[in-house]
Amino acid sequence: MPLHLEIVTAERTVFSGEVDMVTVPGSGGVMGVLPHHAPVLSTLRPGELHIKVGDEITYFAIGGGFVDIQGDRVIILADSAERADEIDIARAELARQRAQELLRNTPPLDKEDLFKIEAALRRSQVRLQVARRYRAQRGLDTSA
Amino acid sequence: MPTAREIKRRIRSVRNVRQITKALESVAAGRVRRAQQMVEATRPYSARARELLASVASLAGGETRHPLLAHRERVRAVALVLISGDRGLCGAFNSNIARTALTFIRESSFPVRVVTIGRKGRELLSRRGAHIIADFSPLPSRPGLLDITPAVRVVLDAFTNGEVDEVHLCYTAFLSPTQQRPVVKRLLPLLPESIAPSYPQGPRPAYEFEPGAAEILNALLPRLTEIQVYQAVLESQASFYTAQRIAMRNATDNASDLIVSLTLSYNKARQQGITSELLDIASGAEALRKMAEQS
Numbered sequence: 001m002p003l004h005l006e007i008v009t010a011e012r013t014v015f016s017g018e019v020d021m022v023t024v025p026g027s028g029g030v031m032g033v034l035p036h037h038a039p040v041l042s043t044l045r046p047g048e049l050h051i052k053v054g055d056e057i058t059y060f061a062i063g064g065g066f067v068d069i070q071g072d073r074v075i076i077l078a079d080s081a082e083r084a085d086e087i088d089i090a091r092a093e094l095a096r097q098r099a100q101e102l103l104r105n106t107p108p109l110d111k112e113d114l115f116k117i118e119a120a121l122r123r124s125q126v127r128l129q130v131a132r133r134y135r136a137q138r139g140l141d142t143s144a
Numbered sequence: 145m146p147t148a149r150e151i152k153r154r155i156r157s158v159r160n161v162r163q164i165t166k167a168l169e170s171v172a173a174g175r176v177r178r179a180q181q182m183v184e185a186t187r188p189y190s191a192r193a194r195e196l197l198a199s200v201a202s203l204a205g206g207e208t209r210h211p212l213l214a215h216r217e218r219v220r221a222v223a224l225v226l227i228s229g230d231r232g233l234c235g236a237f238n239s240n241i242a243r244t245a246l247t248f249i250r251e252s253s254f255p256v257r258v259v260t261i262g263r264k265g266r267e268l269l270s271r272r273g274a275h276i277i278a279d280f281s282p283l284p285s286r287p288g289l290l291d292i293t294p295a296v297r298v299v300l301d302a303f304t305n306g307e308v309d310e311v312h313l314c315y316t317a318f319l320s321p322t323q324q325r326p327v328v329k330r331l332l333p334l335l336p337e338s339i340a341p342s343y344p345q346g347p348r349p350a351y352e353f354e355p356g357a358a359e360i361l362n363a364l365l366p367r368l369t370e371i372q373v374y375q376a377v378l379e380s381q382a383s384f385y386t387a388q389r390i391a392m393r394n395a396t397d398n399a400s401d402l403i404v405s406l407t408l409s410y411n412k413a414r415q416q417g418i419t420s421e422l423l424d425i426a427s428g429a430e431a432l433r434k435m436a437e438q439s
Binding site: 006008009010011012013026027028038039040041042043066068070075077079080115116119 | 182185186188189190192193195196199200288289290293294297350351352353354355357359360363364367370371374
């Protein structure tokens, strides 16, 4: 019996459907979830999430959040989530450079700005990683 | 009495204005729909987040005494998050919400610190001497959750470090496409009814918490605060565009009325011109005839 998975962000429902397995970046380490998993509530760190349906693996970039595993139902509340093929590498790269630039060149930042930039940096890094992996698997150009 | 040519010029300019207001009306109508969809799209997340909270709170027992949930006995200062529009051309939308905020400030027995999201609200309130501690405008036309997190952080920080003991949210609620109303809602401490759903019946599964129930609660409650502000921003946007659509429709109707009455006076002026010309010709002819008779 497959797992019912939902990936929702504040802006939209990113995924909803039946999967055979889901691997999430838990704060305590990467967790692979199969049907009949023990109930778990965990926080997530920014990272890669993938789902397996049959032999098909789909990758997502997650910007932190929560996972609620209960029987055969898995709900992921993500701060941000994108499917690998939705990610625009050029834009993510630009965002990463901009964030790094900001962190390096403008030291007197208040807390909010710093928090915002650091979060943006982490998100863009994960996004790039997921998008590059996806493209490499399909033999596509990974530079842009 | 303006000449026929002057009136014609005015008709042309009113026609141009009508074209613009008509275009703005249909743009606003499209945006109402989009904003409504965005409000709808946040519902699954907030519903799931509340379920999650119910699971954590019911299992963690004593953990419900989280600082963000704790009601404070002594209130010395409160914060008000005012959500308004960034632009005008929307009838009384901005002044209505600003009036609601000012009434709240006047009737409050404690000093009120204001955080504004929306340019118009900031302008209207700073003119009236409100104590604005932070401003986050303008917002992009399709705001994401990340666009409002800085504003939420400011009030969360102010609340947790004791600068304010309550946080209220003032925005225009989108009740239905025909009904929008300025409201003031308490944001912090989180209201039990806004966070705790009806607890699902039956025994709860023996959850394992990672890293721990307290940590999850710590991460989850700020998110719930954010989502409430985010939903308020989106509702306010839907209301703003509704107000704009109505304002623009009225403007278009007024322009049409104006064109009708201007056309009327144009015709009158034209008729008058013809009449006086005819009179000239007639009297000239009469004079000629008389001269011919005399000679």
